[in-house]
Amino acid sequence: MTLDKRLGQRFLPYGANYLDWPDMHELRDAISQRVLFRYQTEAESVTSRLERFAAERLGTSHALAVHNCTEALRLALISTRPRLGDLVHIPAVTFVAVAGAVLSSGLIPVLVDVDESLSLDTSLLPSGTQRVIIAHMEGTVASIPDDVPYVIEDAAQALGATFPDGTHAGTYGYAGAFSFHHNKVLTSGEGGLLTTNDPAVWATMRCYHDHGSARVPGQYPTWNQDAYYGENLVTSEEVAAIQLQQFRHLDHVLTGLERHYAILLEEPLVRSDVAVLPRAAGDVKTSVRLRWESRELRDAAVAALTDRGIANWTLNKYLLPDHPVTAGRRSLYADGFPWNLAPDQPLVLSTDGFARTRDLLDRTLCVPLSPELSEHDQIQAAKTLRKMLESV
Incomplete structure (x- = not known):
């Protein structure tokens, strides 16, 4: 390869x-x-x-x-x-x-x-x-x-x-x-x-x-x-x-992810409309998460990376208030079980109807890290990613 x-x-x-x-x-x-x-x-x-x-x-x-x-x-x-x-x-x-x-x-x-x-x-x-x-x-x-x-x-x-x-x-x-x-x-x-x-x-x-x-x-x-x-x-x-x-x-995977993440942080983006979301020391660095100023910019980045063949994903699919399973309340049971047992009260806890969360998801892009790559190849991958993102 x-x-x-x-x-x-x-x-x-x-x-x-x-x-x-x-x-x-x-x-x-x-x-x-x-x-x-x-x-x-x-x-x-x-x-x-x-x-x-x-x-x-x-x-x-x-x-x-x-x-x-x-x-x-x-x-x-x-x-x-x-x-x-x-x-x-x-x-x-x-x-x-x-x-x-x-x-x-x-x-x-x-x-x-x-x-x-x-x-x-x-x-x-x-x-x-x-x-x-x-x-x-x-x-x-x-x-x-x-x-x-x-x-x-x-x-x-x-x-x-x-x-x-x-x-x-x-x-x-x-x-x-x-x-x-x-x-x-x-x-x-x-x-x-x-x-x-x-x-x-x-x-x-x-x-x-x-x-x-x-x-x-x-x-x-x-x-x-x-x-x-x-x-x-x-x-x-x-x-x-x-x-x-x-x-x-497991330790090999975790060490490789940590190293790739650290290398990516050493390759800062030369633009002010996107930021790398911080991760805590104990997090598993499965991806680098980018937060753009607008959904339009995020979508442009998705298109550019996908066209180049660089793996990436967004998180909108994880918003359960919009998911058919929870929003539709459908069931294979004739009586609608267990939704028929739901109390007569809102089953959501949000101060703004998830508006802020939707905005965060709309502007977030994830790029997976590669623990199996050598340090040299991880450096090259970081340079390639930075170049692609700066061209968006």
Whole structure:
């Protein structure tokens, strides 16, 4: 692949560049043993090894592997033992899966406006709020609200991010959800991880994710007399094996992103109508975020970068007040469940009807960083990006 090609459209994002067949020791072992179900063998499964490794790496007491991050969010919500129709406060700017996880759990999302960092504005939460999902979008560590018993962190886009005190994003609140989707920091195509520091909560999550069973590895599942129903959210050995291989490269990915971001900051833009949005030290630098003076300039930059083959994206698609899933309140249930349980009150918290947020999104452009490039190539990529942006 030529340097010009590598500086243009990125073929693979982040951890996908570190997928390497000779490095897939766990996957080779699972296939050679012909056991791809984590509870089939009495020996420690690859999935259990992944959970132990991830918990140690993230500094949390317990980790549970599931099919995807949406399931992790649902499982976290259900483990709080809610009542149907209970409210869950979520960011107005996030992927629609967050709202979907709330609704598919029989709960009602309340859209909360965001602050300048595009994270949920915790100052808008009313007294007595019980459940909040905080999204660490674009690797940015969001603020955690005080006095909320069930804070669930959506760290799908922030694996490896840390709070100022060194605590990992996704391990601060009641529970944390991570994603291994193709476009995330690490990938297995799909996949999810759920974390908690409460052993009783973990036990509830573990039972529910396997039909409510009291599972003993190597044996048919059993159910205690007080068992409740559950679902099948158990991940497979081959997916866990790929995730374990990816975790071994997490530090390489994070270091490469940090270096590329620092290099970009050394190449300042010689124009006053665009600014690089600052990132905190603990953020995962998945992209450089640019804030333009107008949407017209932002759109011109999108066109220029796209024409040149340089990967970029905007964030307007994340505005949930405008998304059909939340705005339309449609349901496959004949009675409109769970929207039919929604209280007769506004389900949004915003001081201006999201006008400021729409303006921020309209002027924001993201350009992904490339941890897999050498320092020399990252320098060349920074020069190319600066030249393109200054020509807009």
